[in-house]
Amino acid sequence: MKNIPFYPADILLPPQVTEKWPVIACDQFTSEPEYWKAAGEFVGDSPSTLKITLPEVWLTSSDVDKRTEAVNSEMKKYLDSGVLTEYKNAVVYVERTQPDGRVRRGVVGAVDLSEYDYTPGAKTMIRATEGTVLSRIPPRVKIRKDAPLELPHIMILIDDPDNTVIPKNPDGSILYDTDLMAGGGHIRGSLVSESGVKNIISALENLAGDRESPLLFAVGGDGNHSLATAKACVSEEFPLSRFALAEVVNIHDPALDFEPIYRVVFGVDPADIIAAAKRHFGAGNEKTVKCLYNEGEDEITVNGLPAGAVQSFIDEYLTARPDAYCDYIHGEDTVRKLSSEKNTVGFIFDGIGKSELFPYVEKYGSLPRKTFSMGEARDKRYYMECRKIK
Numbered sequence: 001m002k003n004i005p006f007y008p009a010d011i012l013l014p015p016q017v018t019e020k021w022p023v024i025a026c027d028q029f030t031s032e033p034e035y036w037k038a039a040g041e042f043v044g045d046s047p048s049t050l051k052i053t054l055p056e057v058w059l060t061s062s063d064v065d066k067r068t069e070a071v072n073s074e075m076k077k078y079l080d081s082g083v084l085t086e087y088k089n090a091v092v093y094v095e096r097t098q099p100d101g102r103v104r105r106g107v108v109g110a111v112d113l114s115e116y117d118y119t120p121g122a123k124t125m126i127r128a129t130e131g132t133v134l135s136r137i138p139p140r141v142k143i144r145k146d147a148p149l150e151l152p153h154i155m156i157l158i159d160d161p162d163n164t165v166i167p168k169n170p171d172g173s174i175l176y177d178t179d180l181m182a183g184g185g186h187i188r189g190s191l192v193s194e195s196g197v198k199n200i201i202s203a204l205e206n207l208a209g210d211r212e213s214p215l216l217f218a219v220g221g222d223g224n225h226s227l228a229t230a231k232a233c234v235s236e237e238f239p240l241s242r243f244a245l246a247e248v249v250n251i252h253d254p255a256l257d258f259e260p261i262y263r264v265v266f267g268v269d270p271a272d273i274i275a276a277a278k279r280h281f282g283a284g285n286e287k288t289v290k291c292l293y294n295e296g297e298d299e300i301t302v303n304g305l306p307a308g309a310v311q312s313f314i315d316e317y318l319t320a321r322p323d324a325y326c327d328y329i330h331g332e333d334t335v336r337k338l339s340s341e342k343n344t345v346g347f348i349f350d351g352i353g354k355s356e357l358f359p360y361v362e363k364y365g366s367l368p369r370k371t372f373s374m375g376e377a378r379d380k381r382y383y384m385e386c387r388k389i390k
Contacts, residue, residue: 004204005112008091012084012386017176022382023050025153030056047083049383075149091197093170097186098379102255105166110243113231120365123213129220131369140229148390151383154223154246159358164203215362238390245387260351261370262335267324270345280313292339292346306349308368328370
């Protein structure tokens with residue numbers, strides 16, 4: 001039987017979790033500093049994960065080093081002053097009520113980073129679903145390397161069509177039950193009993209089966225770079241760093257949506273880039289891609305995975321245009337809004353289906369970067385549980 005790289009962890013939480021404690025993943029609302037300023041005003045002087053994480057909107061600010069030091073200082077303060085209570089050898093069952101009312105279920109525990117590899121063609125049990133942007137890792141390492149705590153917004157997927165892993169009625173005590181700030185819905189977490197944890201591990205063993213190199217855990221864009229950062233920070237000096245806290249979610253959960261991540265290119269002549277795309281791809285291909293701009297819309301056809309085909313073309317097109325750039329946009333309405341501006345073109349296409357993800361990654365290694373997102377921005381995981389890493 002294979003050794004499953006998922007374990008209980010010593011989890012830290014406030015004894016009384018209020019709406020001010022959890023905050024949305026740091027890689028959301030990166031173009032909306034007003035969201036984060038409003039979050040800060042809402043939190044005020046209360047303990048909050050907002051104060052022990054660094055929203056990416058501030059990564060390029062002139063005082064980023066000062067902000068990082070403040071995060072580490074606040075972490076130490078929370079550890080020293082009794083803000084956090086430790087739950088030994090814990091797995092947490094999570095019910096997240098999304099803004100649309102649907103409930104997403106998962107379990108939080110520790111994954112063994114020795115079984116995680118984000119490189120294409122990896123045969124480990126934990127793999128990245130898409131290309132990892134290596135340049136995004138060092139800024140995160142700079143934040144994590146001196147931090148005494150970790151807080152995950154990592155969601156790891158399992159391919160469990162029969163719903164055998166995530167417990168339906170856990171019998172442990174409730175740890176938190178609170179609304180989520182800024183319209184994020186509601187979250188409820190409870191301890192999984194010792195027998196319940198054994199059932200989870202047994203079900204994961206059955207999913208892995210007798211395959212020589214099973215893909216058991218798929219790490220999507222939601223947290224992949226965080227897990228890669230954790231891997232880069234593994235140190236023999238700190239044995240706890242070998243593991244990372246994460247939430248495991250079934251890809252077949254009805255509340256988990258796969259949303260395509262579209263492309264919008266700024267600083268270009270729409271007629272020129274669309275004509276170049278038509279020359280690049282030719283006609284009569286399998287998949288249709290809409291091209292939106294301020295005077296209307298056009299379309300091109302591509303073969304294979306649309307996100308990868310479009311991204312490859314954009315990368316090539318922009319090499320000779322240093323003043324132009326591409327952004328990755330969630331939501332068709334946002335793409336249409338941005339594309340109504342001059343010198344801007346949006347590309348809209350179909351995404352990958354849930355049933356296609358695991359077979360694709362096992363066969364081809366990984367998806368192109370920024371292929372899909374799991375749900376809308378306010379559906380993302382909020383920081384909640386903490387764990388010592390030093």
